[in-house]
Amino acid sequence: MQVIQTAIPEVLIFEPKVFGDARGFFFESFNQKIFDDAVGRYVDFVQDNHSRSSKGVLRGIHYQIQQVQGKLVRVSSGSVFDVAVDLRKSSPTFGRWVGVELSEENQRQLWVPEGFGHGFVVTSERADFLYKTTDFYAPAHERSIRWNDEDLGIQWPDLGQEPLVSAKDALGASFFEAEVFEMDWKK
Template sequence: MNILETPLPGVLVIEPRVIADERGYFMETYSARRYRDEAGIALPFVQDNVSRSRQGVLRGLHVQRRHPQGKLIQVLEGSVFDVAVDVNPDSPDFGRYAAVALSAADHRQLWIPPGYAHGFCVTSHTATLHYKCTDYYDPADEWGLAWNCPDLAIPWPIDEPILSERDRHHPGLVDLARRLREQDWKNSG
């Protein structure tokens, strides 16, 4: 397995070993021992999710404050433009992002540690994502960040994405930071 660092501390691109021949391929998508020893991912995973979306759908940017989820993301079908953003107002990397193209063809994974906002945009006809999470989803604890926040200037590969009603109304980075500070981000665990 090959591990690539991104501009954000702890956010990693993982290239699993793929054994391919004329019959197809085999790939180990997760091993607690290997991911701990080689990538430093030691948190237990408690929930697996699958998301399927059509081209142009953008989901995110989402984060849980009291129950932050680390996510190990892999595309099973299609391709996406995947983004992690540091939204901790006390972090020296606050407002920085890492953006990675992931596809079923390249088999790459993205590890996003707990506390980062996450979102993705589907760049193929459809895309199916699988992601392992280090904490349970809690809809009452979910916060969002505007996908098109000018303070971030993320180079999304789409100008007019298909968004959920909720994702249309997330605040920008400055407003989110103010709200998180009011809720005491540091002592949220």
């Protein structure tokens, strides 16, 4: 598995070696040792999630202010543009974001560490989105930043339509109003 650095050092792309032939394909989708070596610490995943969305659905920018989650995300069917936003106030990359295409073709995965917001928009007709989390879902601690916040300036792909967002996401906070992480997340 190849590990690819992004513009934010803690956010990593994992690209598996895919073995394919006329019968289909095989690849190792997760290896604890390779993952831990890449992130520089042991990471314990406690929950797996699966969502299916149609073209233009945008989910995010989500995070939990307590029971903070790191996420290892991938797409098993279709494609998305996936975004991680640094919400660690003490970080030199605070308020910066990285975006990556995740698809069934490239089989890439994105590591979104604790202290980051996360969102994605579906760029194919439909996408199955899978992710592992380092803590359990805690609705009382979930927060959302508006996907189109001008101060973040995320450059979402042009899909020829307005993104479809939930009512909760449409009411997300602006970046400067949002609760952020005061502590240093280096472990």
